[in-house]
Amino acid sequence: MNALLAFPLDLPPRGRLEALHGQLRAAILDGRLAGGHSLPSTRALAVSLGVSRNTVVAAYDRLLSEGYVSARHGSGYAVASGLARTQAKVASGIGGDRRLAPHWRHAVMPARTGAPASYRHDLRVGFPDASRFPFDVWRRLSARALRSLSNKVGTYHMPEGRRPLREAIAGHVSFARAVTCGVDDVVVTSGAQQAFDLLARILVTPGRTVVAVEDPGYPPLRAAFEATGASVVPVPVDADGLVVEQIPPAARVIYVTPSHQFPLGMVMSPARRMALLEFARRHGAVVIEDDYDGEFRYGGRPLDALQTLDREGRVFYVGTFSKSLFPALRLGYVVAPPWALAALAQARQVCDWHADVLAQDTLALFIAEGHLARHVRKMRRIYAERREALIHGLVRHAGKLLTLQASDAGLHVAALLPPGLHADELVQRAVAQDMRIEALSGYAIGETAPNGLVFGLGTLPVARMEDATQMLGRLLRESR
Amino acid sequence: MNALLAFPLDLPPRGRLEALHGQLRAAILDGRLAGGHSLPSTRALAVSLGVSRNTVVAAYDRLLSEGYVSARHGSGYAVASGLARTQAKVASGIGGDRRLAPHWRHAVMPARTGAPASYRHDLRVGFPDASRFPFDVWRRLSARALRSLSNKVGTYHMPEGRRPLREAIAGHVSFARAVTCGVDDVVVTSGAQQAFDLLARILVTPGRTVVAVEDPGYPPLRAAFEATGASVVPVPVDADGLVVEQIPPAARVIYVTPSHQFPLGMVMSPARRMALLEFARRHGAVVIEDDYDGEFRYGGRPLDALQTLDREGRVFYVGTFSKSLFPALRLGYVVAPPWALAALAQARQVCDWHADVLAQDTLALFIAEGHLARHVRKMRRIYAERREALIHGLVRHAGKLLTLQASDAGLHVAALLPPGLHADELVQRAVAQDMRIEALSGYAIGETAPNGLVFGLGTLPVARMEDATQMLGRLLRESR
Numbered sequence: 001m002n003a004l005l006a007f008p009l010d011l012p013p014r015g016r017l018e019a020l021h022g023q024l025r026a027a028i029l030d031g032r033l034a035g036g037h038s039l040p041s042t043r044a045l046a047v048s049l050g051v052s053r054n055t056v057v058a059a060y061d062r063l064l065s066e067g068y069v070s071a072r073h074g075s076g077y078a079v080a081s082g083l084a085r086t087q088a089k090v091a092s093g094i095g096g097d098r099r100l101a102p103h104w105r106h107a108v109m110p111a112r113t114g115a116p117a118s119y120r121h122d123l124r125v126g127f128p129d130a131s132r133f134p135f136d137v138w139r140r141l142s143a144r145a146l147r148s149l150s151n152k153v154g155t156y157h158m159p160e161g162r163r164p165l166r167e168a169i170a171g172h173v174s175f176a177r178a179v180t181c182g183v184d185d186v187v188v189t190s191g192a193q194q195a196f197d198l199l200a201r202i203l204v205t206p207g208r209t210v211v212a213v214e215d216p217g218y219p220p221l222r223a224a225f226e227a228t229g230a231s232v233v234p235v236p237v238d239a240d241g242l243v244v245e246q247i248p249p250a251a252r253v254i255y256v257t258p259s260h261q262f263p264l265g266m267v268m269s270p271a272r273r274m275a276l277l278e279f280a281r282r283h284g285a286v287v288i289e290d291d292y293d294g295e296f297r298y299g300g301r302p303l304d305a306l307q308t309l310d311r312e313g314r315v316f317y318v319g320t321f322s323k324s325l326f327p328a329l330r331l332g333y334v335v336a337p338p339w340a341l342a343a344l345a346q347a348r349q350v351c352d353w354h355a356d357v358l359a360q361d362t363l364a365l366f367i368a369e370g371h372l373a374r375h376v377r378k379m380r381r382i383y384a385e386r387r388e389a390l391i392h393g394l395v396r397h398a399g400k401l402l403t404l405q406a407s408d409a410g411l412h413v414a415a416l417l418p419p420g421l422h423a424d425e426l427v428q429r430a431v432a433q434d435m436r437i438e439a440l441s442g443y444a445i446g447e448t449a450p451n452g453l454v455f456g457l458g459t460l461p462v463a464r465m466e467d468a469t470q471m472l473g474r475l476l477r478e479s480r
Numbered sequence: 481m482n483a484l485l486a487f488p489l490d491l492p493p494r495g496r497l498e499a500l501h502g503q504l505r506a507a508i509l510d511g512r513l514a515g516g517h518s519l520p521s522t523r524a525l526a527v528s529l530g531v532s533r534n535t536v537v538a539a540y541d542r543l544l545s546e547g548y549v550s551a552r553h554g555s556g557y558a559v560a561s562g563l564a565r566t567q568a569k570v571a572s573g574i575g576g577d578r579r580l581a582p583h584w585r586h587a588v589m590p591a592r593t594g595a596p597a598s599y600r601h602d603l604r605v606g607f608p609d610a611s612r613f614p615f616d617v618w619r620r621l622s623a624r625a626l627r628s629l630s631n632k633v634g635t636y637h638m639p640e641g642r643r644p645l646r647e648a649i650a651g652h653v654s655f656a657r658a659v660t661c662g663v664d665d666v667v668v669t670s671g672a673q674q675a676f677d678l679l680a681r682i683l684v685t686p687g688r689t690v691v692a693v694e695d696p697g698y699p700p701l702r703a704a705f706e707a708t709g710a711s712v713v714p715v716p717v718d719a720d721g722l723v724v725e726q727i728p729p730a731a732r733v734i735y736v737t738p739s740h741q742f743p744l745g746m747v748m749s750p751a752r753r754m755a756l757l758e759f760a761r762r763h764g765a766v767v768i769e770d771d772y773d774g775e776f777r778y779g780g781r782p783l784d785a786l787q788t789l790d791r792e793g794r795v796f797y798v799g800t801f802s803k804s805l806f807p808a809l810r811l812g813y814v815v816a817p818p819w820a821l822a823a824l825a826q827a828r829q830v831c832d833w834h835a836d837v838l839a840q841d842t843l844a845l846f847i848a849e850g851h852l853a854r855h856v857r858k859m860r861r862i863y864a865e866r867r868e869a870l871i872h873g874l875v876r877h878a879g880k881l882l883t884l885q886a887s888d889a890g891l892h893v894a895a896l897l898p899p900g901l902h903a904d905e906l907v908q909r910a911v912a913q914d915m916r917i918e919a920l921s922g923y924a925i926g927e928t929a930p931n932g933l934v935f936g937l938g939t940l941p942v943a944r945m946e947d948a949t950q951m952l953g954r955l956l957r958e959s960r
Contacts (some may be wrong), residue, residue, distance in 0.1 A: 128636030
């Protein structure tokens with residue numbers, strides 16, 4: 001119980017900001033923090049919780065930007081009125097969550113993903129630029145798909161996906177990434193996230209299966225595997241990608257981003273690729289190859305996918321249309337070895353039966369008519385220009401304070417900081433100047449995170465890169 | 481290993497037809513059964529597997545209708561050519577599946593759900609009639625939603641769903657079903673199936689949690705809970721619905737269909753409703769109320785939902801648009817008590833982040849503009865006429881051989897058979913006459929199933945009910 005509030009706050013060792021924000025928001029929504037009440041001062045709450053004051057400030061700021069609290073004239077924050085739930089069925093205290101399975105007892109409401117437009121300069125990772133997407137084409141194809149669907153919507157469809165879409169995807173990955181597959185090897189998923197979730201379900205024996213992931217890496221992948229009861233073990237990466245020698249021998253599932261390591265950006269070397277497949281062969285393990293932005297290469301010919309090199313059916317190749325088209329679409333896929341197809345399809349059926357049929361059919365037409373290839377070509381040029389402008393700007397304005405990570409692919413660029421500059425502090429200071437950047441620490445899986453920043457190319461046009469990098473350079477110099 | 485085939489067939493004690501069909505299909509697809517090869521005779525295979533010949537005949541028939549095999553001139557069946565996977569990466573034998581988690585090792589490819597049009601008379605359960613759906617309206621609203629979405633698709637959205645849709649759903653269930661909820665109590669799901677899956681994830685501690693389900697009941701619900709490691713216990717139903725006294729005291733989750741028991745059709749009595757809530761209170765259990773076709777009532781005022789009666793936040797109310805609109809849409813929802821909302825939203829984020837945004841926004845407009853209410857009113861009239869025609873026909877042509885189950889709601893009607901008539905046999909004989917009916921045994925959870933049939937109202941127009949019931953009556957008389 002926190003003496004400053006009439007209810008307990010329970011912060012985990014990691015993700016305190018998220019937890020604090022989520023628990024305060026929940027208290028506002030369920031009426032434990034009533035409209036008009038003052039929040040405790042940031043200093044007092046920080047002391048009583050044993051967290052840094054920055055954490056409390058950031059949590060309050062987020063509540064402010066979301067409209068849950070308002071700033072008081074003078075100082076402090078007050079809870080906004082009229083937000084408490086209409087339903088007065090709040091379990092007393094938070095004891096109710098013992099009805100939840102242990103893994104979910106400390107769940108907090110996911111934070112609102114701020115729209116990219118809400119900052120002057122937004123260099124966050126993971127947002128493609130959807131403003132150039134040919135929505136008129138999509139609308140036309142969607143209407144056509146709906147017309148021809150009208151007599152087929154009354155039934156349930158196959159969990160592995162609509163055949164025309166699976167055909168289009170098989171053609172796309174065979175052509176674009178030399179992934180060897182036929183239509184029957186493709187399972188359509190609701191984004192890459194569902195692919196990870198389905199793979200976690202069919203591959204993980206709860207409490208037994210060890211899963212090796214890149215560190216730093218992609219946190220939502222880890223969340224999916226942990227939710228099914230896997231032991232997730234971080235394995236370091238170096239300039240050649242995942243350090244295969246450090247994979248624990250017990251690992252039976254290994255997750256990698258060989259085309260463009262997330263978030264550092266390096267390409268996995270050919271030697272490491274062979275070593276990884278050899279590890280999998282020797283230990284009877286499988287590999288999940290996440291090719292989340294493999295379409296966007298600015299250099300020469302890409303290396304073969306692990307899936308292409310694999311001769312033994314050990315690699316699951318996961319792709320997504322969230323980066324090449326847009327995330328709101330929620331469509332991705334797995335190219336799976338034959339021994340896993342029935343389990344994958346059945347797991348999908350149990351989860352949610354199948355993906356939205358109209359979206360599947362529209363995308364199938366979009367790919368078949370060449371719009372995907374055309375859009376990727378266009379966006380590749382646009383991202384390449386932005387990337388060049390970003391890198392030039394960073395070198396010019398912050399060259400001595402940033403070590404850029406070599407990479408010639410993808411939608412983000414990582415950079416390491418020298419000792420004395422702290423990434424997390426920089427992120428906070430940037431927000432105060434209406435600029436949104438990300439620290440690599442947000443992607444750390446184990447205890448130690450590289451001290452650095454990572455910049456996304458999705459939001460800022462070329463014309464604003466000079467201004468943004470200049471501001472960043474100033475911020476770095478001032479923070480030394 | 482089966483002596484008649486060069487690979488093993490492994491049939492579980494239940495669901496043999498599904499397993500046999502799935503394993504043969506898998507063997508054809510991965511080349512173990514090569515194109516042009518003959519299948520063993522039905523008699524020989526049945527003997528060698530120790531199953532009834534009917535099972536083998538039915539599996540072969542299904543492969544035939546799907547095009548995996550063709551009938552030979554003379555007799556027998558041959559594997560169709562050109563079907564083996566292009567990818568030659570077949571793990572030797574089927575040993576590969578030891579890489580799968582135990583629950584999924586015996587997965588088979590889900591069977592193709594035959595389109596309703598493929599039989600002369602199709603009386604299967606679970607398909608609404610989507611031919612009357614106002615697709616022109618949907619197309620127009622979809623285009624409008626896409627236009628206003630164009631600048632928001634580059635980002636990820638909230639896992640609990642788009643706010644306008646949650647508002648529309650809260651309004652809909654408050655008005656139509658007197659379910660007490662505000663916008664924040666609604667979590668949008670990809671159909672009711674995902675609601676069950678998310679609830680299974682957050683409520684089940686693998687190997688520990690006991691889940692009570694109605695028997696007969698809805699098999700996909702059971703599949704979702706079993707996949708998360710729950711012990712699923714069948715509880716009988718009688719004319720008043722779930723027999724609450726027979727719920728095992730250890731049950732912590734209880735699944736019911738109080739508005740219209742699936743598949744028998746009775747309404748849960750007020751006394752049983754109170755007893756169920758009292759059970760939940762006494763044992764600290766929660767209730768999942770599945771109101772899958774509650775919009776379609778032909779009698780008087782419906783009883784209050786369990787959720788409405790609940791004063792302690794113990795009931796999850798699950799709804800779907802698969803029946804009121806169409807299944808291909810894949811949209812449903814849970815109205816959840818506050819203590820479970822964060823876990824539900826986080827579980828959804830881990831599973832697949834959020835539902836297709838265009839579909840969500842289109843549906844929000846569809847509801848807000850009154851089209852849902854209008855469509856439900858129209859379909860209620862249509863289904864009521866069909867139901868009457870079906871019941872009259874059944875009474876006229878088979879009144880002495882069928883005991884209709886009382887019910888004044890929903891999209892199906894159940895009927896029990898006298899001793900001497902066997903539902904499973906009737907289903908087989910009907911197929912031979914190009915008619916598709918369903919046995920109640922397909923919905924049994926425990927060992928004993930009621931001997932009866934269940935008829936769906938989604939496919940056959942009124943004009944054909946006379947013909948269909950006449951044929952059914954003849955079938956029943958001939959089968960005595």
